[in-house]
Amino acid sequence: MLLLSRSVFLQFVPPFLLTTGVLTFVLSMDTVFRLINLIVDRGVKLSSVSLMLLYRTPQFLSVTIPIATGLAVVLVVVRLSLDHELTALRASGYSYGQLGRIATGFGLLTTALGLLITLVLQPLGYRAFEDEKLRILKSHTAKTIKPQVWNYDFSGKVLFIEALGANDQLQGVFVSDHPMGKDGSVTVASSGSVDFLKEEQAIVLHLQEGAIHRYSPTGGYQTVTFDQFRYVFAPPKIVSNAESGHIWGVPTPELWQGNDRTSRVELLLRLTNPLAGLALAAGMVSLSIISPRRYRTGAYLRAFILVVVYYLTWVAATEMATYTDTSELVLGVPALAVLTFGILNLLRMDGLGPR
Incomplete structure (x- = not known):
């Protein structure tokens, strides 16, 4: 048996x-x-x-x-x-x-x-x-962010930098909503750096000495200056992350x-x-x-x-x-x-x- x-x-x-x-x-x-x-x-x-x-x-x-x-x-x-x-x-x-x-x-x-x-x-x-x-x-992201190149690779944003300094410091940063709506904004800064949030898997731009230009809900125009600003936006869709948790x-x-x-x-x-x-x-x-x-x-x-x-x-x-x-x-x-x-x-x- x-x-x-x-x-x-x-x-x-x-x-x-x-x-x-x-x-x-x-x-x-x-x-x-x-x-x-x-x-x-x-x-x-x-x-x-x-x-x-x-x-x-x-x-x-x-x-x-x-x-x-x-x-x-x-x-x-x-x-x-x-x-x-x-x-x-x-x-x-x-x-x-x-x-x-x-x-x-x-x-x-x-x-x-x-x-x-x-x-x-x-x-x-x-x-x-x-x-x-x-x-x-x-x-x-390091390959994508290049000086003198309009970058549309980030969802809902367009990014432009004039030059890359020492230690990959960004010089002359321009970030705008794309497409630009009634409540859209444009952010410019003299310099900045790129960082990553591991848990959220998002990209962070640490911007310095700049201003945010945007339309107000009442139809006016607003300008907000800053010494330091933390700009967080979604990364390029490298891999689908539909799975939750x-x-x-x-x-x-x-x-x-x-x-x-x-x-x-x-x-x-x-x-x-x-x-x-x-x-x-x-x-x-x-x-x-x-x-x-x-x-x-x-x-x-x-x-x-x-x-x-x-x-x-x-x-x-x-x-x-x-x-x-x-x-x-x-x-x-x-x-x-x-x-x-x-x-x-x-x-x-x-x-x-x-x-």
């Missing part, structure tokens, strides 16, 4: 690796296209772009590994059914429960891998991605010590998301067992429905935990429900559970 169990267990590995690779590739396509644009439009080095893609990979794997686990179980069990191997296993005294335990063991292994990714690698990767993005931003980069021990709800929800998400692999592995076994005389389409359709139902309930649980006063423990309900469903189904098929 041990030899048979090991043989069945090893059959899960090839489809799991293949499915993980395909799903990760598909999920990363949008990011890949954006990073390719950095090479074409911004002249960013291929090595930097490759690093950024590597840093994002743990985020992709945290999604694809649980799905790939369930699909691997479906593919193997359906093949065993159609090739009469499952019939031979049953004739030798092998129960559906034993097959379910093997699949669940495989799910436990992939869940452990998923926990390593969500608890350790994903926060590290996100922080490294943000650091690399800031480094590219600094490098790109730098909490993704917070180390897991800090989340564990945090008392706010946001930290608790993020910690529970990191702990419960990988459990999808275990739940789907257990739930897919009974859905994938079919008669050799039947087509495999029905098994695949049932597996697809289970995945959709699981992630719909997961989205609902996440929304409840994030935006309502519901306990954060609701995040574990989808995995627990699917796991219970799979175990009860296997017990029923072996004649041990409720009918």
